[in-house]
Amino acid sequence: MTKQYWLVKSEPDAFSWDQQVAHQVEPWTGVRNHMAKNNLKAMRKGDLAFFYHSNIGKEIVGVVKVAKEAYPDPTAESGDWVCVDMQAVGPMPTPVTLAAIKADPTLADLALVRQSRLSVMPISADHWKQLCRMGGWTR
Numbered sequence: 001m002t003k004q005y006w007l008v009k010s011e012p013d014a015f016s017w018d019q020q021v022a023h024q025v026e027p028w029t030g031v032r033n034h035m036a037k038n039n040l041k042a043m044r045k046g047d048l049a050f051f052y053h054s055n056i057g058k059e060i061v062g063v064v065k066v067a068k069e070a071y072p073d074p075t076a077e078s079g080d081w082v083c084v085d086m087q088a089v090g091p092m093p094t095p096v097t098l099a100a101i102k103a104d105p106t107l108a109d110l111a112l113v114r115q116s117r118l119s120v121m122p123i124s125a126d127h128w129k130q131l132c133r134m135g136g137w138t139r
Contacts, residue, residue, distance in 0.1 A: 006049035036120040093136035
Protein backbone atom coordinates (compact mmCIF):
# COMPACT_ATOMS: atom_id res chain seq x y z
CA MET A 1 0.00 0.00 0.00
CA THR A 2 1.31 3.43 -0.93
CA LYS A 3 2.12 5.78 1.90
CA GLN A 4 -0.04 8.89 2.02
CA TYR A 5 1.04 12.33 3.17
CA TRP A 6 -0.94 14.95 5.03
CA LEU A 7 -0.83 18.35 6.67
CA VAL A 8 -2.58 18.96 9.99
CA LYS A 9 -3.07 22.42 11.45
CA SER A 10 -3.13 23.50 15.05
CA GLU A 11 -3.24 26.92 16.63
CA PRO A 12 -0.10 26.99 18.79
CA ASP A 13 -1.91 28.74 21.65
CA ALA A 14 -4.38 25.80 21.71
CA PHE A 15 -2.00 22.88 21.00
CA SER A 16 1.58 23.52 19.92
CA TRP A 17 4.39 21.49 18.43
CA ASP A 18 6.15 21.59 21.81
CA GLN A 19 3.08 20.04 23.43
CA GLN A 20 2.97 17.35 20.73
CA VAL A 21 6.62 16.52 21.44
CA ALA A 22 6.04 16.48 25.20
CA HIS A 23 3.04 14.15 24.86
CA GLN A 24 4.71 12.03 22.11
CA VAL A 25 1.38 10.42 21.06
CA GLU A 26 -1.72 12.59 21.17
CA PRO A 27 -5.28 12.21 19.86
CA TRP A 28 -5.93 14.73 17.06
CA THR A 29 -9.36 15.81 18.32
CA GLY A 30 -11.74 18.68 17.69
CA VAL A 31 -12.04 18.47 13.91
CA ARG A 32 -15.54 19.71 13.01
CA ASN A 33 -15.38 20.05 9.23
CA HIS A 34 -16.74 17.22 7.07
CA MET A 35 -13.96 17.36 4.46
CA ALA A 36 -11.30 17.34 7.20
CA LYS A 37 -13.14 14.46 8.92
CA ASN A 38 -13.06 12.45 5.70
CA ASN A 39 -9.33 13.12 5.46
CA LEU A 40 -8.85 11.81 9.01
CA LYS A 41 -10.81 8.68 8.05
CA ALA A 42 -8.51 8.16 5.03
CA MET A 43 -5.33 8.23 7.14
CA ARG A 44 -3.51 4.95 7.69
CA LYS A 45 -1.12 3.95 10.45
CA GLY A 46 2.38 5.05 9.47
CA ASP A 47 1.26 7.90 7.18
CA LEU A 48 3.29 11.07 7.71
CA ALA A 49 1.91 14.57 8.20
CA PHE A 50 3.34 18.03 8.47
CA PHE A 51 2.48 19.75 11.76
CA TYR A 52 1.48 23.30 10.83
CA HIS A 53 1.07 26.20 13.25
CA SER A 54 -1.93 28.22 12.05
CA ASN A 55 -2.91 31.78 13.02
CA ILE A 56 0.32 32.39 14.95
CA GLY A 57 3.46 31.61 12.96
CA LYS A 58 1.74 30.14 9.88
CA GLU A 59 4.50 27.64 9.23
CA ILE A 60 5.29 23.93 9.08
CA VAL A 61 7.18 23.25 12.31
CA GLY A 62 7.40 19.46 12.50
CA VAL A 63 6.49 16.02 11.22
CA VAL A 64 4.12 13.57 12.89
CA LYS A 65 2.94 10.10 11.93
CA VAL A 66 -0.38 8.37 12.34
CA ALA A 67 -0.07 6.04 15.32
CA LYS A 68 -3.73 4.94 15.42
CA GLU A 69 -6.33 5.15 12.67
CA ALA A 70 -9.67 6.96 12.95
CA TYR A 71 -11.90 6.28 15.95
CA PRO A 72 -14.78 8.23 17.56
CA ASP A 73 -13.64 11.65 18.84
CA PRO A 74 -14.20 11.67 22.62
CA THR A 75 -14.55 15.48 22.59
CA ALA A 76 -17.57 15.42 20.25
CA GLU A 77 -20.89 15.98 22.00
CA SER A 78 -22.83 14.62 19.02
CA GLY A 79 -22.32 13.49 15.46
CA ASP A 80 -19.96 10.99 13.89
CA TRP A 81 -16.73 12.97 14.37
CA VAL A 82 -13.45 11.08 14.47
CA CYS A 83 -9.87 11.58 15.58
CA VAL A 84 -6.57 9.82 14.96
CA ASP A 85 -3.57 9.46 17.25
CA MET A 86 -0.53 11.37 16.06
CA GLN A 87 3.03 10.65 17.17
CA ALA A 88 5.84 13.20 17.00
CA VAL A 89 8.58 12.22 14.54
CA GLY A 90 10.75 15.33 14.65
CA PRO A 91 10.99 19.09 14.21
CA MET A 92 11.32 20.67 10.78
CA PRO A 93 14.99 21.80 10.70
CA THR A 94 13.93 25.09 9.10
CA PRO A 95 10.24 25.98 9.54
CA VAL A 96 8.51 26.42 6.17
CA THR A 97 6.42 29.58 6.23
CA LEU A 98 3.15 30.11 4.41
CA ALA A 99 4.80 33.05 2.63
CA ALA A 100 7.55 30.76 1.30
CA ILE A 101 4.95 28.19 0.23
CA LYS A 102 2.92 30.82 -1.63
CA ALA A 103 6.09 32.14 -3.30
CA ASP A 104 6.92 28.70 -4.79
CA PRO A 105 5.04 28.25 -8.10
CA THR A 106 5.35 24.45 -7.87
CA LEU A 107 3.08 24.61 -4.78
CA ALA A 108 0.34 26.79 -6.31
CA ASP A 109 -2.24 23.99 -6.25
CA LEU A 110 -1.44 22.89 -2.69
CA ALA A 111 -4.61 22.64 -0.56
CA LEU A 112 -2.98 24.92 2.03
CA VAL A 113 -2.97 27.67 -0.60
CA ARG A 114 -6.31 26.83 -2.27
CA GLN A 115 -8.38 25.85 0.80
CA SER A 116 -6.64 27.78 3.54
CA ARG A 117 -9.26 27.10 6.22
CA LEU A 118 -9.16 23.30 5.91
CA SER A 119 -7.50 21.85 9.04
CA VAL A 120 -6.57 18.38 7.73
CA MET A 121 -5.51 18.02 4.10
CA PRO A 122 -3.76 15.56 1.80
CA ILE A 123 -0.33 16.39 0.40
CA SER A 124 0.84 14.82 -2.87
CA ALA A 125 4.15 12.93 -2.88
CA ASP A 126 5.70 15.63 -5.12
CA HIS A 127 4.54 18.43 -2.83
CA TRP A 128 5.78 16.45 0.20
CA LYS A 129 9.25 16.17 -1.37
CA GLN A 130 9.34 19.88 -2.24
CA LEU A 131 8.22 20.98 1.25
CA CYS A 132 10.78 18.62 2.84
CA ARG A 133 13.51 20.18 0.66
CA MET A 134 12.41 23.66 1.68
CA GLY A 135 12.54 22.74 5.38
CA GLY A 136 15.67 20.60 5.26
CA TRP A 137 13.79 17.43 6.26
CA THR A 138 15.86 14.43 5.12
CA ARG A 139 14.41 11.47 7.05
